[in-house]
Amino acid sequence: MSTAEPQVQPAPHEAVGLSVDDLHKLYYFMRLTRSVEDCVRRLYLQGRLQGAVYSSRGQEGTAVASAYALREGDYVAPLIRDLGASFTRGVEPRYVFAQWLGRSGGLSGGRDGNLHFGDLTHGVLPPISMLGAAIPLCAGIGLAGRQRGLKCVALTYIGDGGTNTGDFHEGLNFAAVLRLPLVLIVEDNGFAYSTPVAQHVAIKNFAQRGVAYGIPSETVDGNDVLQVYAASKLAVDRARDGGGPTLIEVKTFRMRGHAEHDDASYVPRDLIEHWEQRDPIELLVRYTSDRGLMDATTQSEIDDGINQEIETALEWADDSPLPVGISQGDGVYASPM
């Protein structure tokens, strides 16, 4: 008779190396992102913001779980749907509010539009408006890191529409040939502005675009943070170990218009209803509550903390003065040596 103990299968989050504390953090960063964006939308409707307001509603899981796989010394270059990556890497909401309000306390000192903010102290690069341009940039960061003997990884994002740019193809090929430590997350969220995916590419899965350049590529459910984290961690570790770039395609959905001025009336109602059932925050709540890993009290403590954090952050940003005109050239050119 065998005396071997029965094998206990790890829970899915344990199998991908996440603790219960990690799950709470993933929930916190997704919820924080959604609450901040809701607040920014209200400010926009009140006419308090300049410029367009883009939302990552429904896609918070892709940015948060992928950035969660990075470590200090790594770099992330978010796009308009990736605010969660900035928070996950340590950017504080007060600077983001100040940025949106055009105040001197914003990360660009009130000298740029609401989107172009980054914080290199946390390895967060400002989004570049020209879609695809962050890919060669991140490939270059990987190359510079290697030349300096650093084991840093650069992770960036591109929407489905953005995979049709020259920079996407040139940057990815360059990274593939030089085996640079780049992780590229392709966010297939159904639409590029008002154009459905099937009307701008002849492929079903964007992972094929990575295969074409000879790099490991896979497609995961972008609204399942466990899947996004697992794929990202594998890719980040491989990049750090000299295994070259990876393309991760995440299937997700843009739950608002391209920006708040767009009512998305061209998006079929049944598609929205389908994805409403697959909300990334709700999926994580279901996963944790079904297993007794986050009870209602813990969840409301996190939620209350976020509400308080947002209130304080907004007050701080509101108290921050507008920039003075004379500062407009600051940061445009490097200071003379």
Ligand SMILES: Cc1ncc(C[n+]2csc(CCOP(=O)(O)OP(=O)(O)O)c2C)c(N)n1
């Ligand atoms: C090179 C380039 N072409 C066009 C634009 C204008 N533009 C901004 S966002 C956008 C749609 C992008 O769609 P997608 O890449 O699918 O990302 P999503 O907005 O769905 O996240 C376009 C065409 C741009 N910023 N850069």
